[in-house]
Amino acid sequence: MSHDEFSLIREWTKRGAQHAQGGLSVGIGDDAAVFTPPPGMQIVACCDTMIETVHFLRETMQPEDIGYKALVSNVSDIAAMGGIPRYALVSIGISSRWSPPECRRIYDGMYEACERYGVQIIGGDTVSTPDALYLSITVLGEVETGRALLRSGARPGDAIFVTGPVGGSAAGLAMLLKAKAAGGEVGRDWKSVAAFHQRPEAQVKAGRLLLASGLAGALNDVSDGLASELWEIAEASGVRMLIERDKIPLDREVKAYAASVGQDPLAWALFGGEDYQLVGTVRAASPIAEQFSASGLPLYLIGRVEPGAPGVWLADQEGCRPLEKGGYNHFA
CATH class of the missing domain: 3.90.650.10 (PurM-like C-terminal domain)
Incomplete structure (x- = not known):
């Protein structure tokens, strides 16, 4: 993908900055995000990756579905600890077989899931890959101190x-x-x-x-x-x-x-x-x-x-x- 196309994707991720949650001091736009969990809460974190041909096929998933499901799989891990999902970091690797409009649709699916579960995208990375698309998402949440379900x-x-x-x-x-x-x-x-x-x-x-x-x-x-x-x-x-x-x-x-x-x-x-x-x-x-x-x-x-x-x-x-x-x- 060209430099201009990567700029487009970075622009799409800025949608996360429009819905700042309490506790977030620095979101997308700096070297890293900064947030503070509420008193009495611990941070709970998980990371999951979806790779084309291993976890999904273009023939069975629309781009929106890929983004939606990738985020939901992480939110589910937070749910399995009894926690509340809050923030997401998204890394995406894109091959030349994926067009900018298709990539935007992947982000559309992620943001749809974010809205459903109250999650805000606060950072990530975008790189090119030689063949398949990969999407890796880290979700950060919170749970009452000492009470995470194991x-x-x-x-x-x-x-x-x-x-x-x-x-x-x-x-x-x-x-x-x-x-x-x-x-x-x-x-x-x-x-x-x-x-x-x-x-x-x-x-x-x-x-x-x-x-x-x-x-x-x-x-x-x-x-x-x-x-x-x-x-x-x-x-x-x-x-x-x-x-x-x-x-x-x-x-x-x-x-x-x-x-x-x-x-x-x-x-x-x-x-x-x-x-x-x-x-x-x-x-x-x-x-x-x-x-x-x-x-x-x-x-x-x-x-x-x-x-x-x-x-x-x-x-x-x-x-x-x-x-x-x-x-x-x-x-x-």
Whole structure:
């Protein structure tokens, strides 16, 4: 890209300076940003990267979707700590195959997500790459001092929950790839399934409710598949986790699409990833389900935590079997 084109992209990032939040002293336009967290709060930070052909394909994602999803994946990590997302740093590497208008659309998607989740872009970097596009975002948030929710907080006797249906993103990707192979577009009847992959939602409100309740044990977000995230909790907490197949929430349209192509949607739920629901544990017999219901948020109890060697088990009509750690592999 030319110098003038990089100037255009730097101009687009200045939109973040128009919506300054409290605590930010220096935003975009200097060597670095400066901010101060409110009293009684700690900074929580995460970074995630999306690379063309590894994490997304141009044929399955519009530029706006790429920007939106990249930011949401980071916001989800903040939500999984019970935190509040505040600021973002964006680094983008652009090859000659991407035009300035397409890049602007990527930023449009990021700013759409910023508006939805109350995040302000406060800096970053723009470089050229020889082939694929990459987008790396760091999100900075805040959480009450000493109260961040961790993967290591599960205890025997806890109930296992997930905040919404899982498997939708993997189903949407499968559908989009099938449509690409057939040389067509996704049918109108399945647009909602495609949206699970292209426009996921981070569960910030659910994370904040779990932290405020004081009833949460461990917490994680479903970025690499339900089985993988539960294994992370089991190993960090030193517990055995048992989930029941019939209690795992699956979206109605996802189940319908799975039936139409002869697939088992459970595999998408367990090993697909990028759903960005929250999964974790709560103290048994706690009123957390009622608190979620009163707040208009879904919560599904799907199993229990038991003493024993770290592992994840699935119970169904045929009995109980161990689940492998499999999930989305970023190096596949």
